[in-house]
């Protein structure tokens with residue numbers, strides 16, 4: 001695990017010294033969009049863009065779900081990094097279901113970042129949406145990539161499913177904010193905390209928010225409105241990792257998702273949504289966290305459980 005400093009790779013773990021043991025996530029560096037508006041540099045074209053993901057990563061997972069549900073698989077190709085993120089950061093190949101870098105045959109993800117910007121400084125994260133024409137990064141912020149996928153290619157695919165409908169956008173944004181801060185990023189704040197106080201702050205907020213959403217889901221099928229929206233998919237990628245990884249590895253152990261009256265069935269409904277389970281790889285998920293974070297799990301031993309049965313009836317129709 002490391003980062004780029006003016007184009008040079010440095011092997012370095014997150015610095016929590018200046019923040020009282022708190023993990024603070026850096027914002028993403030490439031923030032362009034794809035649109036068919038006149039003058040837009042990045043036009044929606046089949047075969048022009050490539051997605052770099054880790055199957056372990058909850059942020060990258062969002063983009064894979066949107067690629068699938070929006071019918072983009074034949075238009076946007078994918079390379080999958082190995083789940084092991086060690087001294088060279090994300091690398092290609094060398095593990096079941098990981099691929100080579102299909103475009104350039106690079107060894108490491110950081111080489112893709114310096115291909116886009118030889119002087120790049122910052123963390124080398126997935127997902128990355130890459131433009132084959134300009135050989136550069138369009139965007140490396142998953143929240144924006146899923147919005148691009150939601151609409152930009154509609155004319156090409158004819159797929160008009162809308163996970164961010166205008167009428168619900170304010171509510172979705174509001175929900176996303178709490179879910180991001182307390183849950184999606186909350187599990188990392190708990191797991192990467194290096195003081196008792198920072199851990200306890202994060203884990204308390206995390207479970208307060210999960211409790212609140214469990215209550216909400218007692219009489220609402222989804223987070224917002226009567227349909228599945230972006231807000232649900234953003235929560236889903238954390239929930240699917242929760243019992244397998246975050247409970248143990250990140251010490252988010254007040255209870256499991258399985259123990260929640262409503263969140264457990266809700267998770268199963270989203271898991272069973274057509275196409276979604278093909279985007280999940282629990283082997284990469286467990287391997288990545290337990291094997292890559294050597295300061296949290298120095299033996300790198302990966303737990304064999306838990307036994308999850310996500311195929312059970314979800315009962316959410318009632």
Ligand SMILES: N[C@@H](CCC(=O)N[C@@H](CS)C(=O)NCC(=O)O)C(=O)O
Pocket residue numbers: 001002027028054056057058059060123124125126127140141142143
């Ligand atoms: N804001 C980014 C965050 C992505 C992110 O942090 N990805 C993790 C993997 S789960 C990563 O690549 N971390 C490498 C690092 O921080 O050095 C997004 O949502 O796209």
